[in-house]
Amino acid sequence: MGKGEATRERILEIAEAAVLAKGFGATSIDEVIAEAGLTKSGFFYHFKDKNALAHEMLRRYVATNDQLFDDIFARGHQLSDDPLQAFLISLKLLAETMADLPNGHPGCLIASICYQERQFDREVRELTARSVRDWNARFRKILDGIAAVYPPREPVDLDDVADMLSCVVDGAIIMSKTLNDPSRLERQILIFRSCIKLMFAAPSLP
Template sequence: MGKGEATRERILEIAEAAVLAKGFGATSIEEVIAEAGLTKSGFFYHFRDKNALAREMVRRYVETNDRLFDDIFERGRQLSDDPLQAFLISLRLLAEVMADLPNGHPGCLIASICYQERLFDREVRDLTAQSVRDWNARFRTILDGIAAVHAPNEAVDLDDLADMLSCIVDGGIILSKTLNDPRRLERQILLFRNYIKLIFAPPTLS
């Protein structure tokens, strides 16, 4: 990694934190460069304008999240050959990861952008939309794998169920941030996990 790339990363990291705390429109380039320790000229050397910053931020965020999710769901598959058990394990891992963040989840960049759509060009909006579609498609694939082995006890649409995980995470983040209680996100993910169990696991004999 060259020196320039390291600077770009530093800028993007600082900018992302600022955007998640104040929104894109209220994040000034001046404060970003002040924290990054470079001048305005230096900033514009790396990014043509603020919208270029936004594009790179999203690209970076999606990439990071993709790796995180890949890792979590891969580990689940390693720990169980049964697709349902693997998914349930992964959801527990996900809940743990979310709970272990020191100051709570910093926020979802996709959600932040969604509430400031008018500030971004089509390219950025398409990027966010495509990343959501990708994630949901991935969850859908996992659910298909489960349904192939365990016939669902209930007639639910698997696309909707795949969507639901994104909803729970994004909604849980908002809940946690608003109430300043990081554990709510964790609990919501576990509640979703319970729903999955209810749908696919054979009813336990009591």
């Protein structure tokens, strides 16, 4: 990794924290470069404008989250052969992971961008949309595996159930931040987990 790449990473890290804390518009380049220890010229050497910065931040954020999901769902699958049990374990792991974040979840970049959309170009908006669709498809695939073994006890659209996880997480992050109570996120994931249990597990099972 060249020196330039290291600087880029440093800028992105600082910028992401600032954007999640106070929004994209309120995050000034001056402030980012001050913390990163370089000049304005240096910044524009790496990013042609703020939009490019947003684009790279998003790429980074999506990649990190993808990796997290990969790990967690692989671990769940590893701990149980039963698709439902594996998913329930993964959700528990996800909840724990979120609970272990020292200062609570820093926020969802996609949600942040969603409420600032006009500031970004088509490319950025398409990247957010694609990421969300990918995550939904991932969850949907898991649910397909479950439904094949455990027929749902209530007629539900599995696409909607898959969407629900992202919705609950995004909503819970907002609530955590608004109420300044990080525990909200963990608890919402666990409630979603209960819903999955109720949907698929036979009434007799624990």
